[in-house]
Amino acid sequence: METTQQKALTAPGTSGRRVLIVDDDQVNRALLKAILTKAGFQVPVAQDGASALALCAEDPPDLVLLDYMMPNMTGPDVARRMRGQPRMRDVPILLLTATNLDAHIEEGFAAGVDDYLVKPVDRRILVARVEATLRARADRSSASAAAAVTLQRDALVAELDEAREVQRAQLPHGVVTWPGWSAAGAVVPCGAVGGDFFDVLEGMGGRRVALLVDVSGHGVAAALVTARLHAELRSLLPLHPLTEALSLLNDRLLADGTPKYACLAAVELGPEVATIVNAGLPPVCVGGAGGIRALVSATGTPPGLLPGQTYDSEVIPISPGDRIVVMRNGVRVAESTPRKLGGRDLAQAVVSFAVPYPGWEGELPAGPWQSPQQEGDVVLLHTDQPTKAMSILATWAIERGEELLGLTVTRPSLEDAYLQVTRDVLEVLRRLAVNVAR
Secondary structure: OOOHHHHOOOOOOOOOOOOEEOOOOOHHHHHHHHHHOOOOOOEEEEEHHHHHHHHHHHHOEEEEEEOOOOOOOOHHHHHHOOOOHHOOOOOOEEEEEEOOOOOHHHHHHOOOOOEEEEEOOOOHHHHHHHHHHHHHHHHHHHHHHHHHHHHHHHHHHHHHHHHHHHHHOOOOOOOOOOOEEEEEEEEEOOOOOOOOEEEEEOHHHHEEEEEEEEEEOHHHHHHHHHHHHHHHHHHOOOOHHHHHHHHHHHHHHHHOOOOEEEEEEEEEEOOOEEEEEOOOOOOOOEEEEOHHHHHHOOOOOOOOHHHHOOOOOOOEEEEOOOOEEEOOOOEEEOOOOOOOOHHHHHHHHOOOOOOEEEEEEEEEOOOOOEEEEEEOOOOEEEEOOHHHHHHHHHHHHHHHOEEEEEEEEOOHHHHHHHHHHHHHHHHHHHHHHHHHOO
């Protein structure tokens, strides 16, 4: 039966750890092996430096217990050659020496040993020193692994930040304007990059097509599919009618085996009408200050989901001052309640020249708001600037850690057009005045 002292020499967690003993003295090898085997280690032995080097090259141990004085090669000579083997560079080496001469110890450290023990060695000290050295090696390995993981993480974050800037650069900046129309949108992904985008592209006959696209999933995979979709739509829309272009897009995505699909709304804008296709998004809302005049619900299957799909469009007459709004999702209207404005509700509010302002606490954001009114736990801010509306919505999403994807297309009223011309003239006069002053 083992005594308490004998049990104390058997270290938990040492099973399977290999300690190579290198000593030319058979009695010493047997004694050291008995002590370390009792402590739970596996203990191969070598009687000289050459056999030790061969064992290490074949199967490196976890630690080497190396005698200083041996024929042919001394302990420091063996340690130096061990350090020359790539797999032995980080294996701890303990030097056993019969003296504590500074010259011997210095020679050992110079050769690459980690520590030394003076013979005869107390068995408790021997086991404790071996365990401590192995723990130190494990700590160094953990620190190195953690540092490597940190470097990988930092590199990945840098790549994602760069990808985010590239993806942002592909979105329209500010308000997109062309004769008779303007468009403003907002994208707030849940991560650095994502599968959401909006744009205004050229269609057949020089018409403009406003697009809002939500690729399934999140992250890098969705972002890659988004870039592909963007490129495909740029090439298809100028050459094919809107519905045919979307059918071709669906076929191409499925032909390539792309494991993603895209919910989208496309609005082709003519002089007096808007041709709208909704494939998987909340209703596209059309109207103005007088309220909602039309809702275009999803009738088509998201491209990339099912083969052989065709798409129907709905033609809506557009009057000066109208807005066309589509929102992929909604926003929470208060922190204290689970109530949420859905995408349709949010779009209807924006169409009606009102922006819901959740979390209202008595102070309104800066902007050209008119007659704000409170309904329950939300304030409706009335504005005639869709850009400001999109900006406020994006701000909420960022503050609450939510995603947002929305697009507003506006046909300015005659009054808006007159005001814009007036602003342009005043700006020209201001610049002329500045140039004259110089």
